Amino acid sequence: MSMNRRDFTVGTLMGLAAMSGLTVAVRAEGDKTIAVLFDGLYSEFWVAGIKIIRADLEKRGFKIMEAISDKDDNKQFEQVKAAIAQKVEGIIIVQTDSNAVIPAIKAANAANVPMVHFNRPPAQSEAFSVAIQADNQKIARDAVLYSCEVAKASGKKHQAAILIGNLGDPNAIQRRDGFDEAVGQYKDVIDVVARIPTEWDADKAFAGLTNALQANPDISFLFTSSDFLIPQIQQALEAADKWAPIGDDKHVIFTGFDGFPAAYGLMKDKFMDACGVQNLFYETTLAIQAILDLKAGQKVEKLLLDPGFAITQANMEEKKGEMWGYVLWKEANPG
Amino acid sequence: MVPDAGRQARRGGFAGRLVRSEYFVLLLCALYALAAYPFVPVLFSAEVAGNMIADMSPLLIVAVGQTFVLVIAGIDLSITAVIALSAVVGASIMTQAGGYLPGNGGVLPAILAMLGVGGAVGLLNGLSVTRLNMPPFLVTLATRMFFAGLAIWYTTFHTTSSSIADLPPLFTGLYDFVVLTLPIGESVLTLPLLPVLIAVIVVIGAHVTLSRTMLGRWIYAVGANRRTARVSGIPVESTIILAFTICGVCAALTGILMSSRLQTGSPILGENVLLDVIGAVVIGGTSLFGGKGKIVWTLSGVLFLVLLDTTLKLLGASLFLIFIIKGAVILAAATLDTLRNRIFVEH
Numbered sequence: 001m002s003m004n005r006r007d008f009t010v011g012t013l014m015g016l017a018a019m020s021g022l023t024v025a026v027r028a029e030g031d032k033t034i035a036v037l038f039d040g041l042y043s044e045f046w047v048a049g050i051k052i053i054r055a056d057l058e059k060r061g062f063k064i065m066e067a068i069s070d071k072d073d074n075k076q077f078e079q080v081k082a083a084i085a086q087k088v089e090g091i092i093i094v095q096t097d098s099n100a101v102i103p104a105i106k107a108a109n110a111a112n113v114p115m116v117h118f119n120r121p122p123a124q125s126e127a128f129s130v131a132i133q134a135d136n137q138k139i140a141r142d143a144v145l146y147s148c149e150v151a152k153a154s155g156k157k158h159q160a161a162i163l164i165g166n167l168g169d170p171n172a173i174q175r176r177d178g179f180d181e182a183v184g185q186y187k188d189v190i191d192v193v194a195r196i197p198t199e200w201d202a203d204k205a206f207a208g209l210t211n212a213l214q215a216n217p218d219i220s221f222l223f224t225s226s227d228f229l230i231p232q233i234q235q236a237l238e239a240a241d242k243w244a245p246i247g248d249d250k251h252v253i254f255t256g257f258d259g260f261p262a263a264y265g266l267m268k269d270k271f272m273d274a275c276g277v278q279n280l281f282y283e284t285t286l287a288i289q290a291i292l293d294l295k296a297g298q299k300v301e302k303l304l305l306d307p308g309f310a311i312t313q314a315n316m317e318e319k320k321g322e323m324w325g326y327v328l329w330k331e332a333n334p335g
Numbered sequence: 336m337v338p339d340a341g342r343q344a345r346r347g348g349f350a351g352r353l354v355r356s357e358y359f360v361l362l363l364c365a366l367y368a369l370a371a372y373p374f375v376p377v378l379f380s381a382e383v384a385g386n387m388i389a390d391m392s393p394l395l396i397v398a399v400g401q402t403f404v405l406v407i408a409g410i411d412l413s414i415t416a417v418i419a420l421s422a423v424v425g426a427s428i429m430t431q432a433g434g435y436l437p438g439n440g441g442v443l444p445a446i447l448a449m450l451g452v453g454g455a456v457g458l459l460n461g462l463s464v465t466r467l468n469m470p471p472f473l474v475t476l477a478t479r480m481f482f483a484g485l486a487i488w489y490t491t492f493h494t495t496s497s498s499i500a501d502l503p504p505l506f507t508g509l510y511d512f513v514v515l516t517l518p519i520g521e522s523v524l525t526l527p528l529l530p531v532l533i534a535v536i537v538v539i540g541a542h543v544t545l546s547r548t549m550l551g552r553w554i555y556a557v558g559a560n561r562r563t564a565r566v567s568g569i570p571v572e573s574t575i576i577l578a579f580t581i582c583g584v585c586a587a588l589t590g591i592l593m594s595s596r597l598q599t600g601s602p603i604l605g606e607n608v609l610l611d612v613i614g615a616v617v618i619g620g621t622s623l624f625g626g627k628g629k630i631v632w633t634l635s636g637v638l639f640l641v642l643l644d645t646t647l648k649l650l651g652a653s654l655f656l657i658f659i660i661k662g663a664v665i666l667a668a669a670t671l672d673t674l675r676n677r678i679f680v681e682h
Contacts, residue, residue: 097498098497
């Protein structure tokens with residue numbers, strides 16, 4: 001071993017210096033800070049969400065304390081405590097589990113720090129926080145109703161499949177209910193033959209849809225509870241020789257949910273018929289305004305709804321400007 | 336164990352004594368805290384100190400269990416599944432929303448069941464390693480997958496939600512009943528005493544077991560050289576089984592603390608804690624090759640990791656940066672362990 005003791009001591013001190021340097025690199029302290037605590041950045045929706053929140057907060061002159069818990073509820077609780085210790089003005093949170101977040105809400109209440117749940121409400125409790133949530137059921141119902149009309153206009157009967165999200169997530173349940181509500185009105189045209197549980201897992205979605213298409217080769221109507229599954233859906237439909245644009249005999253009437261850039265791309269290229277859009281810009285504004293209002297001592301309702309909208313082949317040109325996915329798609333495809 | 340630590344330390348002079356010292360990681364903690372202070376002044380507040388001690392308790396207990404397994408030259412990857420499974424089993428017994436024994440009366444049976452789950456998984460791991468002669472890595476990887484899946488499956492039978500909530504106040508109050516509140520300057524130290532007390536008891540019990548009992552000597556001997564231990568008449572198989580069982584029970588105890596803290600039995604509870612646990616034990620200085628390790632070292636490792644984590648949290652560092660820094664520190668600790676042995680033992 002050629003290293004001597006002096007080298008070793010110098011190396012240790014340099015290591016310490018490097019560690020303190022790292023703390024400089026991540027420095028973030030300001031006068032007014034808002035904590036933005038997400039459980040993960042697992043799809044474009046959440047990436048776009050945190051980006052829009054960041055931009056909005058910076059525009060309003062706030063510093064941001066960001067943390068991702070990686071679906072670890074205990075870690076997120078610790079992050080909330082750290083945010084409280086940092087004397088933040090408010091906390092915008094996306095929790096993993098609607099029950100496990102309640103002690104964090106109580107801790108925020110005790111410290112008089114307003115907490116807003118972004119897009120995912122907590123379970124019922126006596127603790128006070130504000131939840132921003134899309135009107136999932138209505139948005140899904142409106143989007144699927146358009147597709148049902150398309151199915152009816154085709155003059156044929158259609159077999160339908162739905163990709164369902166994690167049933168522990170209220171958003172997933174409401175989207176499923178919106179789908180059921182819509183197709184329930186078109187029982188003479190649409191027969192639901194496959195309900196595919198995905199647990200918000202792309203691999204499970206792909207395997208489930210592939211199996212469903214093999215068991216029911218006549219499936220010609222599809223609803224996905226989230227656009228983040230689009231790549232897997234395209235792959236499965238291509239393998240089943242069913243990936244075709246509107247007007248082609250092989251076209252599967254396809255309805256999405258969320259309003260991803262990929263969904264806009266498919267709408268534009270006529271592979272998707274309709275998509276339920278959560279108004280991410282509006283939800284962000286609601287979340288930040290709720291914190292400011294609570295901080296100012298004003299009364300805010302526990303649940304603030306984003307009405308969202310359905311973008312369809314019929315209203316696309318008129319509504320696309322409100323679709324967050326279109327805005328991002330346009331940034332990626334200038335001109 | 337380092338039977339000739341004193342002699343070896345003398346060989347390295349001051350730096351050698353420093354690096355080989357049991358207090359080296361504690362010194363690093365102090366230096367790191369001083370380096371971070373200008374950027375995060377709130378780090379030295381009573382409130383953050385209270386948060387850190389509360390955050391340490393669950394991690395420390397599971398790390399203590401992992402120390403037993405690492406000292407016998409094993410590894411237990413199934414601790415995350417034990418935390419999750421014990422949490423949902425306990426919650427399903429005592430939940431006030433349709434539990435088997437709902438309410439405060441179900442708390443004791445639930446806690447016993449949770450510890451039983453941990454002990455049973457640990458026993459299964461130990462038996463698989465000794466009776467089937469399977470590598471601990473493979474055994475515990477398999478049991479981790481199996482019991483993590485079982486925890487999710489079990490939950491679906493007890494709730495329509497993704498976790499089991501509405502736990503009785505006697506259980507959720509573990510973090511609320513006895514709280515030390517001490518104003519220090521402009522800040523207030525808030526410390527849940529029961530979890531801290533449980534962690535202290537576990538640490539002292541484990542320290543005494545490893546350093547003062549026959550079982551402790553057997554554990555070090557089995558980890559240092561299994562064949563020699565067997566020739567010396569040590570019950571190698573029983574010692575290994577016991578080490579895995581202790582580890583399982585410690586993981587279940589962590590499951591109890593975490594589910595009490597979050598007032599929920601979640602099947603993904605503790606899912607991401609593995610890196611922190613093994614990282615803390617290795618940073619403390621326990622050897623991944625077995626035969627060397629102390630509870631005091633693990634305590635230091637957990638303190639360092641929690642300090643690092645807290646600082647990065649307070650700075651608002653991104654998850655990716657936290658992973659990179661933690662990974663680098665754990666790698667540095669493993670390298671340091673190898674280096675200090677090679678430098679100060681070979682020279």
